[in-house]
Amino acid sequence: MWLQYNKIINLKIATKKIDGLVIYPGETFSFWRSIGKPTKKKGYKKGMVLYYGNYKAGVGGGLCQLSNLIYWMTLHTPLIISERHRHSYDVFPDLNRTQPFGSGATCAYNYLDLRIYNPTKQPYQLKVYLSDDYLIGEWNTVSEPLYSYEVYEREHKITHEYWGGYIRHNLIFRKVFNKNKELIDDQYITENHGIMMYQPFLKEGKWLDIE
Numbered sequence: 001m002w003l004q005y006n007k008i009i010n011l012k013i014a015t016k017k018i019d020g021l022v023i024y025p026g027e028t029f030s031f032w033r034s035i036g037k038p039t040k041k042k043g044y045k046k047g048m049v050l051y052y053g054n055y056k057a058g059v060g061g062g063l064c065q066l067s068n069l070i071y072w073m074t075l076h077t078p079l080i081i082s083e084r085h086r087h088s089y090d091v092f093p094d095l096n097r098t099q100p101f102g103s104g105a106t107c108a109y110n111y112l113d114l115r116i117y118n119p120t121k122q123p124y125q126l127k128v129y130l131s132d133d134y135l136i137g138e139w140n141t142v143s144e145p146l147y148s149y150e151v152y153e154r155e156h157k158i159t160h161e162y163w164g165g166y167i168r169h170n171l172i173f174r175k176v177f178n179k180n181k182e183l184i185d186d187q188y189i190t191e192n193h194g195i196m197m198y199q200p201f202l203k204e205g206k207w208l209d210i211e
Contacts, residue, residue, distance in 0.1 A: 003055075006045035007062025011135060013043050014063055015128045022125045023118040028082060029126070031067055031107055031114040038063065038109060050091055050106070054197075060109070066128065067114045068104035069137045074116055075103075075174060075189065076149045077139050079124060083115035090168045090194035100153035101170055102192025150175040151189070158200050166196040 014035050023029045038044040038060025047061025074081060084105045094101070105114045118124055120141075128137040156170040170192050176185035 003046070003048040003057060003061065007047040007065070008130065009043070009045050010038065010047050010060055010062050011066055012130055014038070014066055015130060015135075018126060019128050020125065022123050023079070023116065024123045025118055025121050027118055029116040029118075031070070032110050033113075035063070050087060050089070055091070064104070064106050065135060067107040069128070069135055070116075070126070071105035071114060072099060072103055072151075073137055073139055075151050077124065077145070078120055078147065079139070080117040080119055081105075081115070082117045083113050084190070085112045085114075086190070086192050087194060090196045091198075093198050100151065100172060101156065101168060102153075102190070102194065103151065103172060146179065147184075148177045148181075150177070158196070166200055168192075168194050168196050 017036065018034045021029070021034060036042070040059055044060045046057040046059055047063075048055050049058035049061040050064070071081065071084060085107070086102055086104070087106050090101065106112060107114055122142050125140045126137070127140060128135070130136070151172065151174045154171040154173055156168075158166050158168050160166055172189040172192065174187050174189055175183055176187060178184050
């Protein structure tokens with residue numbers, strides 16, 4: 001739990017760096033360029049870092065939760081994701097999952113970045129902050145959005161590989177609606193593939209033995 005408590009400290013420092021940031025038309029937001037390198041000198045603590053299907057303690061650990069949130073919010077706007085990286089491993093089961101598998105964006109300074117381009121004619125302001133219980137964020141702009149979005153997955157499957165383990169796959173799409181709630185587009189976003197670090201759960205309520 002100490003890693004989780006340190007993650008809260010790290011998120012508080014990082015959110016203060018980017019809360020209120022504005023992306024003007026034609027500009028690109030960079031997660032790491034905006035936050036900078038997380039170091040002890042800046043107050044960052046050792047938090048949880050996912051590493052090749054496991055976890056370890058690392059300075060600034062936990063900031064992926066912030067990049068996950070910004071990515072998910074951006075999928076519900078006309079802003080364009082110009083750089084995003086996914087985890088190669090599916091580390092945790094789906095307990096209380098509310099979003100499709102693979103709908104986040106991992107980050108690692110300074111080579112795995114999240115970059116967002118503003119192709120519109122209006123500025124977008126990023127708001128991110130912590131309450132007592134949650135990390136909260138939103139994108140604000142100067143006029144009412146023309147479209148709304150619904151992000152969902154297709155072709156979700158789990159394959160049993162020749163080496164004995166399992167890989168999880170899906171495709172992420174989003175539906176685009178106009179102001180009249182009419183579907184006007186169905187857009188491909190990305191695909192995900194993750195080596196599962198837990199045993200797939202069966203409908204009968206039993207765990208598969210992969211040994």
